[in-house]
Every structure is written in C-alpha cells, then in structure tokens.
Amino acid sequence: MRYQRQRQHSPLPSGKYRISPTTGVRIALPTPEQLQWQSQELGVLIHFNIATYINNDGCIDQIVPNISLFNPYLLNTDNWVQTMLDFGAKYAVLVAKHACGFLMAPSNVKFPLNPTGKIISYNYTVDYSPVKDINILDEFIKSCENKQIRTGFYYTVVTNNWLNVESGFVQNRTLKPGQLNITQKTYDNIVLQQLRELWTNYGTLDEIWFDGGYTTTLKDPITALLAELQPQAIAFNGYGISPNSVRWIGTEMGVAPDPNWSTGITNDGGDPNSPIFCPAECDTTLQAHDRWFWGVNVTLRSLSELIQVYHETVGRNCLLMLDLTPDRTGLIPSAYARRYKQLGDFIRSCYGTPVLPMERLISDDSLQYIQLFVSSPVTVDRSVIQEDQTDGQVIRAYVVDVQLVDTTNIHQWMKVAQGKSIGNKKIDIWQVGPQLINAVRLTIIKTVDKPVIKSFTVHLCN
Known part of the structure; x- marks a missing residue:
C-alpha cells in the first residue's frame, strides 16, 4: 500500500542551471549524486515489516498488529542480496517504518503519553519482537556492502497507526486497539529522533525515501538533519529538503510517460523547460494487483509484463525500483526469486552486448551519429540511446533511421524510431520489426545546446 504523494511544494530557489550560449534558454544542472543515481537504472524497494x-497490505484502517507476530525465523539477508544480483539491482531501499508504526531498528527514543505525561520507550520495534537479538538493518547493510549494492531506508513520516497518526497529524478520535495517545509536538520529536538514529547508525546511505512527503512543521528540521547527517543521499519526494531530489512518476504500475524528462518537479513526465534537475523514479510491484507486502497465494506478474515494465521505465529515462518481498520466514520465496532472475536474464541477454559496427561516424556539429555495417550486414530490431547529462539534458527531439541491405540508393534511409526525451536512456523497439541493415543513423533534430551522446547502440532481442 502506498500514500498519496502529490503535495504542495515549499518555495525554493529555482535550482542550479546554466544559460545556453546558443539558444539563451535555462538548462537545469544535475548534482553528481543525481547522475550517479540515474546510471544505476535498477533498484529494489524491500517491503518487509510487521x-x-x-x-x-500495509496496515490500512489503523490496524496495529501484535508485535509477537513478527518472527522471521529463517531470516537471511544474504538470500535477499542474491536475488537482487540475479535481477541486476544496483541499490536497495529497506522499509524501516511503514504505516503500522513498527520500527525495524532498535530505538532509544522515549516520549510522554497524553494526557498523563507518563514516559515510555518506543517499544513497537524489532527489539521487543521474537527476534529481538537480531539487528536486521545492520545485517541488511552488511550483506549489501559485501556485494557492492548501495543502500537506503524508507521511513514514512505521514502515517503511524500505533501513535494514531494520519496525514502527518495526530488524530482526534477514539483510539483503536493497540493505539497510544500523544501530542503533535511529541510525534514530531519522535520522527526527528528516529531519523537521526537511522541516518547515524548505518553508514552512508544512497537513497532516503519519504513516502507521502512530510508535514510543513517538519520541513525545516528534516532539511537541516539531512544536510548534517546524509548530505550525499538521494531524497525521494525530496524537492524542498535536498539538492539531490528525485520525483515520483505518478503511478505504481511501472510505466513512465513518453517523453519523460529529467527536469521538473511534477509527478508525471516532467518539464523540459524547468530549471530544476529532478529525475523520476518508477516504483512498482512483482506481485499482481499492486500488492507490496508478501501475501498468501498472491499471483506474480508475468515475465512478459515485467519486460514491458522495464522498457516503459528504464527505456523511458526512469529508474525502475521493483518491490522485493521476503515472506514470513524472512526469505525470498523460490518462485519470486525465479521471476526476478528471469527478468534479469532477459535484460542481460538483450542489452548486455550490443551489435558492434565496423565504423562509427559523427558529424562536426554532433547532430548526426552513424554506425556502418557495410561489409557485414546485421539484423537488429531496436536502438538504445544515452545522453551525457553532465551539463544538463539538452536534446529535445531525435530520429533513428536505417539503410537496408537491399537498398539500391545508398542515400535512401528508412525511419524506424523517433522521440523527444533521451536523458539517461531511451530504448526504441522498432515497430517495423527486425531489419537487415548496412547502417543506422541517429539525427538530433532539436536541441537547446550542443548535444553529447554517451552511447548509441543497436540490438536484436528474442
């Protein structure tokens, strides 16, 4: 289960940008952290909690599950990481606290109840569960570090069933079983103390997730805390609190709009004219029907559907964050692990090794890129383009065309793809199907500054 992510953005400076010397338009500039994050392309969001x-799926209706239920008696985070590797994930974000209020980490936070003022510990944590002797977050971090997978934490500020919090605010209503009553000030203090613990005790984090954003009262203190403890971290839903912000794409189905720009802060395909570099993240599930936490007898999405998800996310300049769901034993179910690996195997077999040309040509103005296969024609059915965005995303439209082997006129080309945004990666599967070609050509037909193509390749995928 997810939360409504659209929210009012706080006024901020317009971001770092440069003025194009050729067109005079503003070009949003990325941080090095944003570019590195985009280049990962594949990540996982681990939904494992009470x-x-x-x-x-996610403690809806203010449910507060009994803490004794949390008992992953076969817990093995190395098992999780092997599944990540089979899929091809470069980073992993673990749900530290979801809507239930259950915290996956030990916590020293204490707080007063309302109205008695009695001080109690935040005792709805893994430390009070049947696996209290296992530091799950620490094991997760170590397993990922051993395989060079970057890490991060998901912490929802806006919902905490245990403390009767919804939309970021303590509710004035009759408590349900298991809930406690506190003041708004107490809740805000709890959030900041727990974020400090999470951002201090587990090393350098690659990404921090604010699902549902944060309240106005917490904006400034969270901004300061993030700058103090994890300034390098990518912040999902983070425009307003971090220069390394990324945006939600606006759907959990695993599809980005085409075009999808690296700039703009709206929960959609972005805005090519925005002075704010804020690339998109596409989060979606392996299980069918938008199910995030592991469920009994829940079906998995088919391999063909997941391949389409890959093409409509990574292939449209959006980082794909696929849900990873350990079951109640603490392991990834074997059927799930197979499906992750099947998707990873497809990506590697299709895009791991491009068809190499005999010769590459680039026009002096960097607007045309040609690959020649004249002495050894090849059959291909798709093209992959990557733009170097170090100085911003500048390409606004392009065309890909090919020269067929049976063409009598060497100047005759057939268009096979066209588009607007390239960004980190654009995959075009040619509607005309596989073609036997002598050459392929990429032409930049609209740009706001001199473009730099990082990679242009063709492939044949079964």
Missing part, C-alpha cells in the same frame, strides 16, 4: 504477517 505488515508481512497480516492479510492486509
């Missing part, structure tokens, strides 16, 4: 142990 909600795994109920037949309810």
Whole structure:
C-alpha cells in the first residue's frame, strides 16, 4: 500500500542551471549524486515489516498488529542480496517504518503519553519482537556492502497507526486497539529522533525515501538533519529538503510517460523547460494487483509484463525500483526469486552486448551519429540511446533511421524510431520489426545546446 504523494511544494530557489550560449534558454544542472543515481537504472524497494504477517497490505484502517507476530525465523539477508544480483539491482531501499508504526531498528527514543505525561520507550520495534537479538538493518547493510549494492531506508513520516497518526497529524478520535495517545509536538520529536538514529547508525546511505512527503512543521528540521547527517543521499519526494531530489512518476504500475524528462518537479513526465534537475523514479510491484507486502497465494506478474515494465521505465529515462518481498520466514520465496532472475536474464541477454559496427561516424556539429555495417550486414530490431547529462539534458527531439541491405540508393534511409526525451536512456523497439541493415543513423533534430551522446547502440532481442 502506498500514500498519496502529490503535495504542495515549499518555495525554493529555482535550482542550479546554466544559460545556453546558443539558444539563451535555462538548462537545469544535475548534482553528481543525481547522475550517479540515474546510471544505476535498477533498484529494489524491500517491503518487509510487521505488515508481512497480516492479510492486509500495509496496515490500512489503523490496524496495529501484535508485535509477537513478527518472527522471521529463517531470516537471511544474504538470500535477499542474491536475488537482487540475479535481477541486476544496483541499490536497495529497506522499509524501516511503514504505516503500522513498527520500527525495524532498535530505538532509544522515549516520549510522554497524553494526557498523563507518563514516559515510555518506543517499544513497537524489532527489539521487543521474537527476534529481538537480531539487528536486521545492520545485517541488511552488511550483506549489501559485501556485494557492492548501495543502500537506503524508507521511513514514512505521514502515517503511524500505533501513535494514531494520519496525514502527518495526530488524530482526534477514539483510539483503536493497540493505539497510544500523544501530542503533535511529541510525534514530531519522535520522527526527528528516529531519523537521526537511522541516518547515524548505518553508514552512508544512497537513497532516503519519504513516502507521502512530510508535514510543513517538519520541513525545516528534516532539511537541516539531512544536510548534517546524509548530505550525499538521494531524497525521494525530496524537492524542498535536498539538492539531490528525485520525483515520483505518478503511478505504481511501472510505466513512465513518453517523453519523460529529467527536469521538473511534477509527478508525471516532467518539464523540459524547468530549471530544476529532478529525475523520476518508477516504483512498482512483482506481485499482481499492486500488492507490496508478501501475501498468501498472491499471483506474480508475468515475465512478459515485467519486460514491458522495464522498457516503459528504464527505456523511458526512469529508474525502475521493483518491490522485493521476503515472506514470513524472512526469505525470498523460490518462485519470486525465479521471476526476478528471469527478468534479469532477459535484460542481460538483450542489452548486455550490443551489435558492434565496423565504423562509427559523427558529424562536426554532433547532430548526426552513424554506425556502418557495410561489409557485414546485421539484423537488429531496436536502438538504445544515452545522453551525457553532465551539463544538463539538452536534446529535445531525435530520429533513428536505417539503410537496408537491399537498398539500391545508398542515400535512401528508412525511419524506424523517433522521440523527444533521451536523458539517461531511451530504448526504441522498432515497430517495423527486425531489419537487415548496412547502417543506422541517429539525427538530433532539436536541441537547446550542443548535444553529447554517451552511447548509441543497436540490438536484436528474442
């Protein structure tokens, strides 16, 4: 289960940008962290929490599951990481606290109840569960580091069933079983203390997830805390609190609009004219019907559907964050692991090794890129383009065309693809199907400054 992510953005400076010397337009500039994050292309969002142990995807309706339910008796984070490697993930974000309020980490936070003022510990954590002797977050970090997978944490600020919090605010209503009553000030203090613990105790984090954003009262203190403890981290939903912000694409189905720009802060395909570099992340599930936490007898999405998801996310300049769902034992179910690997195998077999040309030509103005296969024609059915965005995303439109082997006129070309945004990666599967070609040509037909193509390749995929 997810939260409504669209929210009012706080006024901020317009971002770092440069003025194009050729067109005079503003070009948004990325941070090195944003470019590195985009280049990863594949990540996982690990939904494993006390909600795994109920037949309810994310503790909706203010449910507070009994802490004794959380008992992953076969827990093995190395098992998780092997599945990540089989899929091809470069980073992993673990749900530290979801809507239930259950915290996956030990916590020293204490707070007063309302109205008695009695001080209690935040005792709805893994330390009070049947696996209290296992530091799950620490094991997760170590397993990922051993295989060079970057890490991060998901922490929802806006919902905490245990503390009767919804939309970021303590609710004035009758408490449900298991809930506690506190003040808004107490809740805000709890959030900041727990974020400090998470951002201090587990090393350098690659990405921090604010699902649902954050309240106005917490904006400034969270901004300061992030700058103090994890300034390098990518912040999902982070425009307003971090220069390394990325945006939600606006859907959980695993599809980005085409075009999808690296700039703009709206939850959609972005804005090519925005002075703010804020690339998109596409989060979606392996399980069918938008199910995030592991569920009993839940079906998996088919391999063909997941391949389409890859093409409509990574292939449209959006980083794909696929849900990873350990079951109640603490392991990735074998059927799930097979599906992750099947998708990873397809990506590697299709895009791991491009068809190499005999010769490459680039026009003096960098607007045309030609690959020649004249002495050894090849059959291909798709093209992959990557733009160097170090100085911003500048390409606004392009065309790909090919020269067929049976063409009598060497100046005759057939258009096979066209588009607008390239960004980190654009994959075009040619509607005309596989073609036997002598040459392929990429032409930049609209740009706001001199373009730099990082990679242009062709492939044949079964």
